[in-house]
Amino acid sequence: xxxxxxxxxxxxxxxxxxxxxxxxxxxxxxxxxxxxxxxxxxxxxxxxxxxxxxxxxxxxxxxxxxxxxxxxxxxxxxxxxxxxxxxxxxxxxxxxxxxxxxxxxxxxxxxxxxxxxxxxxxxxxxxxxxxxxxxxxxxxxxxxxxxxxxxxxxxxxxxxxxxxxxxxxxxxxxxxxxxxxxxxxxxxxxxxxxxxxxxxxxxxxxxxxxxxxxxxxxxxxxxxxxxxxxxxxxxxxxxxxxxxxxxxxxxxxxxxxxxxxxxxxxxxxxxxxxxxxxxxxxxxxxxxxxxxxxxxxxxxxxxxxxxxxxxxxxxxxxxxxxxxxxxxxxxxxxxxxxxxxxxxxxxxxxxxxxxxxxxxxxxxxxxxxxxxxxxxxxxxxxxxxxxxxxxx
Amino acid sequence: xxxxxxxxxxxxxxxxxxxxxxxxxxxxxxxxxxxxxxxxxxxxxxxxxxxxxxxxxxxxxxxxxxxxxxxxxxxxxxxxxxxxxxxxxxxxxxxxxxxxxxxxxxxxxxxxxxxxxxxxxxxxxxxxxxxxxxxxxxxxxxxxxxxxxxxxxxxxxxxxxxxxxxxxxxxxxxxxxxxxxxxxxxxxxxxxxxxxxxxxxxxxxxxxxxxxxxxxxxxxxxxxxxxxx
Numbered sequence: 125x126x127x128x129x130x131x132x133x134x135x136x137x138x139x140x141x142x143x144x145x146x147x148x149x150x151x152x153x154x155x156x157x158x159x160x161x162x163x164x165x166x167x168x169x170x171x172x173x174x175x176x177x178x179x180x181x182x183x184x185x186x187x188x189x190x191x192x193x194x195x196x197x198x199x200x201x202x203x204x205x206x207x208x209x210x211x212x213x214x215x216x217x218x219x220x221x222x223x224x225x226x227x228x229x230x231x232x233x234x235x236x237x238x239x240x241x242x243x244x245x246x247x248x249x250x251x252x253x254x255x256x257x258x259x260x261x262x263x264x265x266x267x268x269x270x271x272x273x274x275x276x277x278x279x280x281x282x283x284x285x286x287x288x289x290x291x292x293x294x295x296x297x298x299x300x301x302x303x304x305x306x307x308x309x310x311x312x313x314x315x316x317x318x319x320x321x322x323x324x325x326x327x328x329x330x331x332x333x334x335x336x337x338x339x340x341x342x343x344x345x346x347x348x349x350x351x352x353x354x355x356x357x358x359x360x361x362x363x364x365x366x367x368x369x370x371x372x373x374x375x376x377x378x379x380x381x382x383x384x385x386x387x388x389x390x391x392x393x394x395x396x397x398x399x400x401x402x403x404x405x406x407x408x409x410x411x412x413x414x415x416x417x418x419x420x421x422x423x424x425x426x427x428x429x430x431x432x433x434x435x436x437x438x439x440x441x442x443x444x445x446x447x448x449x450x451x452x453x454x455x456x457x458x459x460x461x462x463x464x465x466x467x468x469x470x471x472x473x474x475x476x477x478x479x480x481x482x483x484x485x486x487x488x489x490x491x492x493x494x495x496x497x498x499x500x501x502x503x504x505x506x507x508x509x510x511x512x513x514x515x516x
Numbered sequence: 517x518x519x520x521x522x523x524x525x526x527x528x529x530x531x532x533x534x535x536x537x538x539x540x541x542x543x544x545x546x547x548x549x550x551x552x553x554x555x556x557x558x559x560x561x562x563x564x565x566x567x568x569x570x571x572x573x574x575x576x577x578x579x580x581x582x583x584x585x586x587x588x589x590x591x592x593x594x595x596x597x598x599x600x601x602x603x604x605x606x607x608x609x610x611x612x613x614x615x616x617x618x619x620x621x622x623x624x625x626x627x628x629x630x631x632x633x634x635x636x637x638x639x640x641x642x643x644x645x646x647x648x649x650x651x652x653x654x655x656x657x658x659x660x661x662x663x664x665x666x667x668x669x670x671x672x673x674x675x676x677x678x679x680x681x682x683x684x685x686x687x688x689x690x691x692x693x694x695x696x697x698x699x700x701x702x703x704x705x706x707x708x709x710x711x712x713x714x715x716x717x718x719x720x721x722x723x724x725x726x727x728x729x730x731x732x733x734x735x736x737x738x739x740x741x742x743x744x745x
Contacts, residue, residue: 166613172651176643197617260618287618289611292589301590442621 127153128352131160133170133182136386137290138309138396139210139337140183141376142418146363148379154362155355163384166289167259168197174340175201180349181356183209184340187434191261193452194435194444204346205431205457206465207357209337209364211423213396213416214264214327215312216241218304219297222249223322223404233322235403235410238329238505242275245324246282249303256288256302264306266437267330274506294320308336309396309416310388316405317392323403326412331482333414333421333502335430338457346458354465361424361471368419373397414500421487421500422474426457429478429512436515447516463493472497481510556662557582559599561592561606561616571605571673578669593619603663604653605670608646616653641667648674693731700734703741 134140146152147159162179164170167188174182189203218226225248226233234240245253257264265285272279288296288305294315296302305312305321315321327334339360346353366372377394380386386393395401399415402408417423435453439446459477466473475491484502491497504510558581562568568585575581586595589612596604596619606613641664645652648671654663697719704715719737723730 165609165611168613168617169608169651172608172646176646178646197621259614260621286593287615289614291611296590299590 127156127158128355129158129160130181130352130356131162131179133162133164133173133179135164135167135170135183135290136388137183137311137337138380138386138393139213139416140385141367141380141397142209142360142363143183143339144380144385145367145376146359149363149366151362151366152359155359157355157359159359161384167262171197171201174203174342177342180345181206181339181341183337185259185262186335186338186430187261187263187266187438188259189338189340189456190431190435190453191438193456194438194442194449196438196442196444197261202343203340203456204343204461205338205340205426206346206353207339207360207424207462208335208426208430209339209360209418209424211336211417211421212326212328212332212334212414213336214267214306214308214334215323215401216268216304216306216325216327217297217312217315217321217323218245219300219302219321220319220405222253222303223324225249226324233324233403233408233410235323235325235401235412236329238271238325239275241325241329242271242279245304246275246277246279249282251282253283253304254302255283255285256293256296256305256307257285258287258290258293258307260287261438263327263334263336263434264308266434267327267334268306269437269441271330271505274504274508294318297321310386310392313392313395313402314388316402319405322405323401326401326415328412328414330505331503333417333481333484333500335427335434336416338426346461350461350464353461357424357462357465358469361419361466361469364418364424367397368417370398417500420498422472422497423500424462425474426459426462427477427479427481428454428457428459429481429510431457432478432512432515433481433510450516467493478512481512482507483509555580555582556603556658556666557584557599557601558603558605558666559583559596559601560585561589561604561610561612563587563589563610567677570677571670574669574673575666578665581666589615592616602655602658603666605666606651606653607674608649608651613651616651620653645671649678650674693734696738697731697734700737703737 132143134143143159143161147161152159164173167185170182171188173179189205191197192201192203226244229244229248231244255268257268268285272283288302290307290311293305293307293311297305297315298320312323316323341353367376373394377390377397380393381388381390396416399412401410401412401415403410431453432450435449436446439449463473472495473493474497475493482502482504484499486501488499489496490499558575560568560571560583562571562585572583572585575583584599586592592612592615604616606616645667650670652667700719701712701715704718705712719730719733723733
């Protein structure tokens, strides 16, 4: 039996878990793969490593391959998304100064209501609010934009969004360069731990089923290496299933905390995995359902409607033709390759590759390829529904 | 026109890991260089002073450029916009690189469009740069012929630095291991009343029996002894 080595890139984040667990827990080996995991320092570096073939697969911000397809950033490289590695998992946090102003205004830090949190935030700060995000093309910035637009009033005009690398987020807040951030775990929890920030909302409060990180490959590679790509998809699906079991969380946090991966205490990493989030340096805790999801509700399926929602948001923010963005996005999320890889494994596959985004209140059964499939709550905070067939 | 090699090691970037003023003392030497009136202006984003000097030296050998080093990543976008360079060089390992991505996108009417160099240069050069660990951002429309010597020089220095970094890490590890082995040897000598060579032979035998490295066995002994004492 021969094992195929595959170089795969990741950033030190809690949601790099599927790639790391696939290798460490033997799910890659089950598919006769040996993942050579390479840690990158920035999203642009990881994108270039993938574009120039230093790695053949990479964890990526869901909007990044779409941005490349729209000609935004990068160097004209084209990527394909083979699967969604994680759903949700971001937090919005504010500086100690803003948190104090929020508290004196009577805000309860409930950590679940995006409207209440937004109103309290703009009532607490009279001037501009500078918000740090990890990358211009990220769910962090898309969720923020969607939230600010949905809040109405002058929310959009009163915010300036700037790029701050996650490891420097807490420092930027302490030195007063930013007043708030939207960042992936464990960097939000780390800011709380260091006493630099207070968490205001989980990303789920804005969109309860937001595709966060994806597995990206070069689009040419996706075509040429269909069998190998299929093995990768399956290994990561099994890693996600293992991660979704509550009994796996402690061990997963331990593995991720290793020096070659996140190099941070397991206790801080575990917060996102269990959804038990410490929101203030004083230790106030909040439980968030599906804070980050690796498996349930067909989390790994790359829905074309997810790609279209992201592409339309980006087109609006960057002044591109929405029609062109919509068309180009469609082919980036390869639901066809995902289906081909997962057929025959017993995994539940949806019958359609498009769905209404934001239209599931509780859990909902939908038609699957062979049996019906259970979808998880999928709601935008403002109750709007994104219909890919009526979006233009 | 005098070429300028400026730096902000002791100015705005006051919060730096190094405290003294070697950078300033070296300035006259590098500042004497004469540049053409249209010399390319280059910003090197690098917090490590040794490394910054290596890169600056390499660039100076390659041609006459206006070189400015930014050591402090805070306000990076603002600093770069202020300097308005033709080329920005940054380590691929530097997380602040994502800040430059933002600049590359912000090309309003007032701003000079900035792009990552891979848009404009030969494929081989780009991947060589990515491999060597350097990323470059250039203003739109810069001739590849003018960029090539800059990149060649940067790539060479980044490669050299990568080798040095690996060597340094190896040396450090070897030194630390030797310290641990010496401590373990000392413990064995004391506990058993034997000589140094005998103690080392015991360690080596234990390592071979357990299919481990001598340093690992020594570390285990030191840790265990620490727990028991």
